[in-house]
Structure formats: structure tokens, C-alpha cells
Amino acid sequence: MLYLIASGKADFNLAGGFASNGFAEHSPGNYSLQAAATCELAMTFAFLFVIMGVTHGEAPKGFAPLAIGLCLTLIHLISIPVTNTSVNPARSTGVAVFEGGWALQQLWLFWLAPLVGGALGGFAYRWLSPDSPAPVDVAGH
Numbered sequence: 001m002l003y004l005i006a007s008g009k010a011d012f013n014l015a016g017g018f019a020s021n022g023f024a025e026h027s028p029g030n031y032s033l034q035a036a037a038t039c040e041l042a043m044t045f046a047f048l049f050v051i052m053g054v055t056h057g058e059a060p061k062g063f064a065p066l067a068i069g070l071c072l073t074l075i076h077l078i079s080i081p082v083t084n085t086s087v088n089p090a091r092s093t094g095v096a097v098f099e100g101g102w103a104l105q106q107l108w109l110f111w112l113a114p115l116v117g118g119a120l121g122g123f124a125y126r127w128l129s130p131d132s133p134a135p136v137d138v139a140g141h
Contacts, residue, residue, distance in 0.1 A: 022083065023037075028081050028082070043085075044117030048117070049125050096110075
């Protein structure tokens with residue numbers, strides 16, 4: 001659907017990247033690999049930390065969607081100039097498949113950084129929230 005919308009513009013060209021994530025010459029602001037990796041890792045870390053906080057059993061009810069949406073908006077405002085914003089490997093993969101060249105070559109970063117950032121965010125939240133409820137044991141033990 002996005003391709004159909006974007007290709008409706010007279011001068012549309014996939015060579016522009018189709019909003020693919022990238023670093024170096026493929027970054028909107030020409031940010032380095034190190035800057036892109038740091039940005040994606042930090043943004044995913046923060047996003048997961050917010051999600052875990054607002055969905056915690058002790059958090060006020062009903063505000064999670066607002067907090068998560070505002071956090072994601074802030075993440076996009078910060079990281080679109082750096083990498084076109086990933087924080088989601090599926091989002092990165094979809095547009096990289098359409099671009100096909102350099103975006104697929106740089107896709108590894110947009111899987112690695114969100115996975116590491118998310119894991120670190122989860123560990124940090126658990127470490128900083130010792131009173132967080134224990135995971136539910138599916139077997140009932």
C-alpha cells in the first residue's frame with residue numbers, strides 16, 4: 001500500500017531509498033555507522049523502558065497508549081535525521097526489500113541495534129524495578 005501511494009508522485013524513484021534506514025551516505029544527515037548504531041540502540045532502549053514502565057502492574061491505568069505514542073513520536077523526531085528511524089526490525093526490513101541494494105546491505109544494523117537496545121532496556125528496567133511482579137508461570141507453579 002505504501003508503495004502504491006508513494007509511486008503516485010510523478011518523480012517517485014526507489015533509488016531515493018523509499019525511507020529505508022541507513023548510515024553514512026545513506027543517512028538523511030550523513031551520520032556515521034557509530035552514530036546510527038548508538039542512536040538506534042538508545043532509542044529502542046528508551047522505548048522499551050517506557051513501555052515496561054507504563055504497563056507495570058502499579059502504573060496508573062489507561063495512560064499506557066498515550067505515553068507509548070508520545071514516546072514513539074519523540075523517538076521519530078530525534079532519529080529521523082540520523083537513520084530514518086527504525087526501532088523495529090520489521091519496519092526496516094519492509095522498505096529495505098523494496099530498495100533492494102544498499103538498504104539490504106545495511107539492514108544488519110537495523111536488526112542488531114534494536115534487539116540489543118530492547119534487551120538492555122528490559123534488563124535495566126528489571127534491575128531498577130526490583131518490586132516489579134515476577135513473570136507468570138504458565139505451568140501454574
